[in-house]
Amino acid sequence: MIPQMYRIEHRQEEYPGTFTLHLSPEQDDSDAFRPGQFNMLYAFGAGEVPISMSGPESRDGSLVHTIRTQGQVTAALERLRRGDQVGVRGPFGNGWPLEIAAGSDLVIIAGGLGLAPLRPVIYSVLRSGIQTSRVRLFYGARRPAERLFQSELERWMQALELVQSVDHAVDEWQGHIGVITDPLQAAEFDAARTVAFVCGPEIMMRFCIRTLRQAGVPESAIFLSMERNMKCATGHCGHCQWGPNFVCKDGPVFCYGDIRQWFNIRAL
Amino acid sequence: MMQDFILQAGDLDLLVQAIRKEGFQVMGPVLRDKAITYDTVASAADLPQGWTDRQEKGCYRLERRDDDAYFGYAVGPHSWKKFLQLPRRQVWKARKDTNDIQVTEITEEPPRMAFLGVRSCELHAIAIQDRVFVDDQHSNENYAQRRSNLFIVAVNCTSAAATCFCTSMNAGPKVTLATDLAMTEVIDGDEHYFLIGSDSYRGSQVLRQLPVTPSGKRHEEAAARGVQNAVRQMEEGPRRFDSSDLKELLYRNYESASWDQVAERCLSCANCTMACPTCFCSTVEDTTDLSGDHAERWERWDSCFTADFSYVTGGPVRADTRSRYRQWMTHKLATWHDQFGSSGCVGCGRCITWCPVGIDLTEEVRNIRELEKPGPEQ
Numbered sequence: 333m334i335p336q337m338y339r340i341e342h343r344q345e346e347y348p349g350t351f352t353l354h355l356s357p358e359q360d361d362s363d364a365f366r367p368g369q370f371n372m373l374y375a376f377g378a379g380e381v382p383i384s385m386s387g388p389e390s391r392d393g394s395l396v397h398t399i400r401t402q403g404q405v406t407a408a409l410e411r412l413r414r415g416d417q418v419g420v421r422g423p424f425g426n427g428w429p430l431e432i433a434a435g436s437d438l439v440i441i442a443g444g445l446g447l448a449p450l451r452p453v454i455y456s457v458l459r460s461g462i463q464t465s466r467v468r469l470f471y472g473a474r475r476p477a478e479r480l481f482q483s484e485l486e487r488w489m490q491a492l493e494l495v496q497s498v499d500h501a502v503d504e505w506q507g508h509i510g511v512i513t514d515p516l517q518a519a520e521f522d523a524a525r526t527v528a529f530v531c532g533p534e535i536m537m538r539f540c541i542r543t544l545r546q547a548g549v550p551e552s553a554i555f556l557s558m559e560r561n562m563k564c565a566t567g568h569c570g571h572c573q574w575g576p577n578f579v580c581k582d583g584p585v586f587c588y589g590d591i592r593q594w595f596n597i598r599a600l
Numbered sequence: 601m602m603q604d605f606i607l608q609a610g611d612l613d614l615l616v617q618a619i620r621k622e623g624f625q626v627m628g629p630v631l632r633d634k635a636i637t638y639d640t641v642a643s644a645a646d647l648p649q650g651w652t653d654r655q656e657k658g659c660y661r662l663e664r665r666d667d668d669a670y671f672g673y674a675v676g677p678h679s680w681k682k683f684l685q686l687p688r689r690q691v692w693k694a695r696k697d698t699n700d701i702q703v704t705e706i707t708e709e710p711p712r713m714a715f716l717g718v719r720s721c722e723l724h725a726i727a728i729q730d731r732v733f734v735d736d737q738h739s740n741e742n743y744a745q746r747r748s749n750l751f752i753v754a755v756n757c758t759s760a761a762a763t764c765f766c767t768s769m770n771a772g773p774k775v776t777l778a779t780d781l782a783m784t785e786v787i788d789g790d791e792h793y794f795l796i797g798s799d800s801y802r803g804s805q806v807l808r809q810l811p812v813t814p815s816g817k818r819h820e821e822a823a824a825r826g827v828q829n830a831v832r833q834m835e836e837g838p839r840r841f842d843s844s845d846l847k848e849l850l851y852r853n854y855e856s857a858s859w860d861q862v863a864e865r866c867l868s869c870a871n872c873t874m875a876c877p878t879c880f881c882s883t884v885e886d887t888t889d890l891s892g893d894h895a896e897r898w899e900r901w902d903s904c905f906t907a908d909f910s911y912v913t914g915g916p917v918r919a920d921t922r923s924r925y926r927q928w929m930t931h932k933l934a935t936w937h938d939q940f941g942s943s944g945c946v947g948c949g950r951c952i953t954w955c956p957v958g959i960d961l962t963e964e965v966r967n968i969r970e971l972e973k974p975g976p977e978q
Contacts, residue, residue: 377888377895402913417701566738570881576938599923
């Protein structure tokens, strides 16, 4: 399976070391994707990395990916500019179960870069792609300046309930300070109506799930997106195994009720 | 129903040549580097006639047999997977011009291969890899193409190495899965022949070219005795165990003290994963030339025993040997059932023989069982 070439139409620096690429296909046969799915992005000669779609579902095959520079491949992607080409294989994985969120009190919980794979869900909600009775976004980040999509966050506040928390605040910060579980703990949940989508560092997801469970949200209504090393994204390279699951083809989104026994084993 | 015939041992080369004449490259056992490995076979003279292998934990020795058996050994360090899932292959090449990147897939005309001397455990291993690479959600085209033309000559085991435990994994020693030709080597006094039967149209096309004679009850009984000998060796040996509850056993024992104990000996060297006929993991290497305008992607075998294997931002998920050995063995014997509907182990014993510190998977299973004490926290 070889990558299809895409061209960078627009490049947005989110904050230093984190950037968003808007890509348009060089051919017509690109596949539609579902929120929560990911692509393997290829930087010429450097290699591939799995990156979630962070943009809206589109008809013209355009893609949006938000990337944080961590290693050699993401560093090569960071150096690319408008007009440069990126290789894309995908879409892979299952995506968020939007059909389950329909009619629910949707609670979206994102930590740091974890907001990127959840942004297509927010777009879908805002465009009434799914009807929910209530939508709340809990977003935790290190610092106010290290939040993704800052101008959009302002706009989203008009349409959904946004709760933000940062580890290190600055003077003008209006939100919470500390871990995102604190405001989550203080929130009221209609447990029977709640559906939660969670994405962030595993330790953050662990404590968020604990809080949701204490509030009575059933395991079957909590969904989380996992990250593991991936080379092929087609279930053949073996790298993303997590207990009996292949994160690439069985995930990356899992229902907590299905994977609870694996989530709590260290170094699995 | 397979009808069996007698092929005299002296005519074995006619079988090799008949398969070659059908357009197949014959792969089979050969003596190389003091071991019986798999490579191209041009004639029956290339086969390890008169040799056997003595195997134990961390030990493999070639020895002379006191007869002229062609297939009088168990299994060597190689498995057939090296011909189906290549240890190293180029996947694509890419070229960058001023404004464009062109990616070109590396395609090859897959060789028409015949495997000569496939054991029952190895047939099971190939079937297991088929479920990973062909029958799953995505298909691995390179594997699928190499696999689709494959001609298989299976050989029943009439003796087992000390490391063999296929009976415990329900994978042998008698060939039961589909092949093209299946045979049993019999040496009985002055007689030396193969009981041979075809299991496919292609197999029958080869068989009809050979100077075979109909088999008699006497021949069939002698062949059955040989297979029974291998069964008895394994059933009476120390490595026999009950595999029926392995998945549940290992799922209950992710925190067994046995993982700490084995981690004290395991070198994380990856030998077991390289020798295993079902281990399928791979990684990729991306490179450019010095001009920076030409890039390549290569795929090669990988092992869950390396630190890189589970690397994510911040470090490897499995940072220690304990978690890596646990991943390997639990995958092989337990999670494989949930992933692909069968065990990932066929009982060939290669991981035992080729472990440089002599870790024995069957002992580790026993150790986990013995250390399991249902506590109040269960």
